[in-house]
Amino acid sequence: MTRKKRVAVLISGRGSNMTALIKAAKAADYPAEIVGVFSNRAAAAGLGTASADGIQTASLAQSSFDSRLDFENALTKILENWAVDFICLAGFMRILTPQFTERWLGRAINIHPSLLPAYKGLDTHARAIADGVSEAGCTVHFVTPGLDEGPAIAQARVPVRPDDTAESLAARILIEEHKLYPKALEMLASGQITYNG
Numbered sequence: 561m562t563r564k565k566r567v568a569v570l571i572s573g574r575g576s577n578m579t580a581l582i583k584a585a586k587a588a589d590y591p592a593e594i595v596g597v598f599s600n601r602a603a604a605a606g607l608g609t610a611s612a613d614g615i616q617t618a619s620l621a622q623s624s625f626d627s628r629l630d631f632e633n634a635l636t637k638i639l640e641n642w643a644v645d646f647i648c649l650a651g652f653m654r655i656l657t658p659q660f661t662e663r664w665l666g667r668a669i670n671i672h673p674s675l676l677p678a679y680k681g682l683d684t685h686a687r688a689i690a691d692g693v694s695e696a697g698c699t700v701h702f703v704t705p706g707l708d709e710g711p712a713i714a715q716a717r718v719p720v721r722p723d724d725t726a727e728s729l730a731a732r733i734l735i736e737e738h739k740l741y742p743k744a745l746e747m748l749a750s751g752q753i754t755y756n757g
Contacts, residue, residue, distance in 0.1 A: 566643055567648060568646075596644065597618075645749070646749065673734075714747070
């Protein structure tokens with residue numbers, strides 16, 4: 561049997577997408593294993609969830625470093641110690657430097673709560689509702705130096721209802737995120753997709 565790809569998940573909070581990835585990776589035929597979870601917040605609830613599952617965890621506060629680059633160099637050392645093949649960003653609330661994204665180009669993916677290229681950045685659900693769009697959703701994409709600009713790997717679509725609030729739409733999209741992210745990681749780890757720029 562081929563070796564499972566080693567994956568680190570980067571979080572900033574409760575890590576619900578991280579939990580979905582951990583659950584999927586427990587299947588014997590899943591091509592990836594979650595070997596580490598990192599957070600830029602020591603109090604992130606997801607660290608406890610990962611630890612309870614026997615997964616290595618680490619956290620560093622960017623405020624402890626002189627620069628973003630110093631912080632990311634320390635993060636890279638942790639990822640290298642875990643010998644990771646791929647990185648999954650799951651609610652990691654830091655904008656990464658071009659140096660970091662270039663270092664992991666083609667091996668780092670992110671999930672974003674919109675149908676990219678629409679609604680990059682924050683407040684995606686409120687912006688979609690304000691624009692009166694008929695559908696929203698989520699996208700798993702490769703991480704590149706531009707914010708939410710990397711090539712899409714997979715998307716899931718969700719109808720926008722007339723009575724939707726940002727919260728109700730977000731809740732329905734999150735259900736789809738928890739299905740989509742494990743599928744996208746499976747495609748990447750099995751070699752079904754690769755980054756070609």
